[in-house]
Amino acid sequence: MTAGLLLELLSAVLVVAGTGFFTVGTLGLVRLPDLRTRLHALTKADNLGLGLVVLGLVLQAGSAGAAAKLLVVWFLAMPASAVVAHLMSRGGGLSAAGSAADGPGTPGEGGSGGG
């Protein structure tokens, strides 16, 4: 088995594992009962799935620059999803006093948070 073939095989395994994690995360989104449990499933499974997919693609990247850009995508997606999950779990408002009771659709909450 040449090194090139081994690398391709490893890359394929990583990408498939990543998509497996994504599938599990989506299953959690569909089957879990409420917002917070769904966020839990989505953020953890999807971030790890994205990381595995990116690592698999890095092995196939043509140059160090392309590999670095792929890693930057992962490193940007992680804080973005973490912050969004944090804000959503606080009730969807943008204000510092985001109450847990209100949903994201209440006009009063949205008005005070957005204005």
Next chain:
Amino acid sequence: MGDDPVGLLDVLLGLAVVAGAATALTARRRMGAVVSFLVLGVLLAVLWSRLGAPDVALAEAAIGTGVTGALFVDAVTRGPPAARPPGAVPGAVPGAGARAGVSGALAAVLLGAGLGTAFAGAAGAGAAPGGLTGQVLGRMDVAGVEHPVSAVLLNFRSYDTLLEVVVLFVAVLSVTATLGEERPRHPAPAARAATLVWFCRVMAPVLVLVAAWVLFAGSDRPGGAFQSGAVLAGALILMDTAGLGPGPDHGRLLRVALVVGPAAFLVVAAGGLVAEGEWLALDPVWAGGLIVAVETLLALSIGVALTVVFLALGRGRVSPP
């Protein structure tokens, strides 16, 4: 990538796009329709990549899914709640089903005829790059940029791009004119969630850097002014979400930024008229530099234009306390 034969993945992708569109149109709740629209945008971007058009895929992802998606989500979460109880079937108008069926069948027939003609034409033309691709690639030496799509957009067919930019400009004018005077907006970072403010402070410069990279990448790979403008709009909207965005005292700066792109394009066009006797003619010696300059100012204007539309639509709905 566009020369690969149509595989199973492509067929599944096409079916997924149709399914996404159907879900977006028939969803019961508005948020469901908006989310389906976002998913449809992502699927379309992948579809464009499979067709070998990464520039269009970038534009679809940035503008269609990014900015338009942000506008939709903003409208659904901050607009008035739907008056209808969620159990009622939307569009319960007599005859609506028959009308939808007829228009759906007509659309399918037209789409099928169009696709059939395209496939027949492609099969007849053979595998060699014919049509316009050959002509464009043959003239790349006078284009001033190395990427054929940028050359077409900003040199060979720059008139179309100029008109597109003016259309965007007119849209911004109409949105800001009909929604009235800009209401004073009080950016109060202290009142926002600290996590959000920190995140926006860290991410906004990164996004501006990405926008600059996408802009200058357009000269030899997919990128360009529209995509860069969309990313810049994302950065400005993010800053506005944190309360750090353009405020009422930045009005003049915003107006200048809006105008400078189309104005520069018009100056270059008129300069072509003066120097070469033809509107928008670009001297091959100057073409590269002029294209970069016009694209930079265009990216700035497009970014500010999309942000202003987002801000104006948001302000228009915020009810006074």
